[in-house]
Amino acid sequence: MSHPEECTLCRSSNTRRVQSFDTAPIVERWRELYEVEIASEFALLKQFELWTCGDCGLQFFLPASICGSSAVYERLDRFSWYYLPQKWEHWQALADIRGFRPVLEIGCGFGDFIELARTKAGIVVDGLEQNLQAIQTARGRGIVLKASSLEEMVDSSRAKYGAMCSFHGLEHMARPGEFLRQCCELLAPGGRLILGLPSADSFLRLESNILDLPPHHMSRWPLRTIQFLPHLFPLRLLRLAVEPLAEIHVSGYVDAHCRRIARKLFPLANHPALKTRLKKFLLRTGFRKFLKGMTVYVVFERT
Template sequence: MKQYDINPLRKGWKSKRVKAIDVDFIVHTYRDALNVNVARFFRGIDQVYIHECLNTGYRFYYPFHILGDASFYEDLQKFDWYYMPWKWEHQKVKECIEALKKDNLKILEIGCARGDFLSRMQSEGHSTTGLELNRTAAQEAQRKGVRVLPESIEEHAQQHIHTYDVVCSFQVMEHIANIGEVIDASLSVLKPGGRLFISVPNNDSFLSLDMNVLNMPPHHMGLWNARSLQALASFWSLKIENMYFEPLQPYHQAYYKKTMDFHLYGTYAKSLYQKYGILGKIFYRLFRRKFMNEIERQYPTLKNFTVIAEYSKV
C-alpha cells in the first residue's frame, strides 16, 4: 500500500489513496442533476482522488483547492430543500443542550446558514453567535435577530479563546478542506468542559452505495463516519459523550429505496440474466419484491443519513 504525505487533519500524518474519480464525470453529474456548472473548480486536473487518513479512517478529497465558493452555494440555496429550517439534527442537539440543565449558555454555530437553530436557542434564553460566509443566508439570519459574523472559525478564534459553552455545526465539517485547523479553532473557542457537536453525513449509511453529486467536490471535501468521528477524541482534547444516528426520515425514503434498488440491480440482475435467461429475470423480480418489502419493514431501525458526535472538552 502506497502512503502519501497528504493529510488535512495534521501535518505529517500519512494517508492512502483509495479511489480516483474522473473530473468529466463530476462536471457532467452536476450539470445533469442540478444544472450547475462546476467546471471552473477543476481547471488543469483530470482526476480527483479520495484519500484515507491512516490514523483516523477519515476520508477526504484531493487536491484541496477544488472546494466551492460563495457563488456556488448561492446557486444551491435556490433549491428549497438545501436549507431546511428545522431538521432531525437540530432537534437532537437542542435536546442535548436542554439536558445540560444550564441557563444562558453561550452558543456558537459554525456555518449557521439562515439562523433557524440559533433563533430557536435564543428564544430559550441562551446567548448565540453564528458564523456564516454566505452573505445571502447571513442576511436572512440577521433579519431573525441572530448575531451573525462573516468570519471563518479560524478568524473568530483569534479574539474568542475559551468563550463558548457550546460549539456546534450542522452539515458543515464535510465541506471543509483544512479540517484539522478548523477542529483546532473550534476547540480553542470552547471553554474547558464545554460541549462540541459535529453533525455530518453518515458515510456508513446508504450514501456509500450512491455516487450522490452533493457528496462530491466542490460541495463536499470530506467523507465522515462514526469511526472517524470517534477517532478525533484520541488526538484532540476531547471525550466522546454520545453518538447519535438519524432514523430514516420520510423525505429520504424514496431516495433510499431508489438507491437500494439500483444497488440490488447492479449486484445481482445482470449475472442472473446472463446465466439463466428468462428464468433469471423471473427469479430476480420475485427476489426484488421480497427485498424491497424487507427494506420498508426495517425503516424504524435504520441508521441513516446523518450522524452526530457529542464531545466534551477535556
C-alpha cells in the same frame, strides 16, 4: 500524487490513494441536475483524488484547492431541500446545549437552528456564516450572523464558549483538522462541541452521490473516525447517535439499496414498480424510524 499525502484530519502520512475522478463528467452532471456551473471550481484540473487514512480512517479528497467556493452554496440555496429547516440533529442539540453559555453555531445557513433555540428553548445562539446571501436572508428574519471565520476569532475569544455547534460543516472543509483544533481553542474547559455530519457508514457508502464529491464534500466520515477524535484533540466523547431514516432520504435510500442488490444478487430488485412500493411503504408506515439514516450526531466535552 504517488507519494503518501498528509491526512487532512490527523496529519498522518499513513495514507493511500483510493480512486481518481475525472472532473468533466462531474461538471456536466451539475449542469444537468441543478443548472449550476462549477467548472471554475476545478480551474484547469482534469482529475482529483480520493485518499484514505490508515490511522484515523478519514476519506478525503485532494487537492485542497477544489473545495467549493461560497458561489457554489449561493447557487444551491435556491433549492428548498438544501437548507432544510428543523433537522433531526437540531432537536438533539437543543437538549445538549441547555445550561451551556455562550453558544456559537458555525455555518448556520439561514439561521434555522438559532431561531429554533430561541423560540423553543429560550437559548441565545451566536452564528457564523460565510455565505453572504444566507446572511442576508437571515437578517430578513431578524437574525444577525457574523461573516467572520473561526480563525479570526481564535485570538479574541479563546476559551470563551460553553458550547459550539456545527451541522453539516466538517465534510465541506479542506482542512477539518484545523477547524477542530480552532474549536477546541474557542471552547471553555468542560464546554461542549456538537457536530452533525453525514456518516460514511450510512446508505451513502453504497454508491457515489454527486453531492458527496468535490467541490461540495471534501471528506467522508466513517463512525470510527468520529470515535477516534479524542485521540487527536482535547475532547471526550459524550454521545453518538445515528438519525432514523428521514422522510427526505427515503427515495435515495431505496434507490441505492435496490441498485446494489440488483448488481450483486437479483436484477429485478431495481424494478421501478418495486421501488415505488417500497418507498410508499416506508413513508406511510413509519417503519423508516427503525432504519439508519444519513446523519450522525455527536457530542464531545472539551477536556
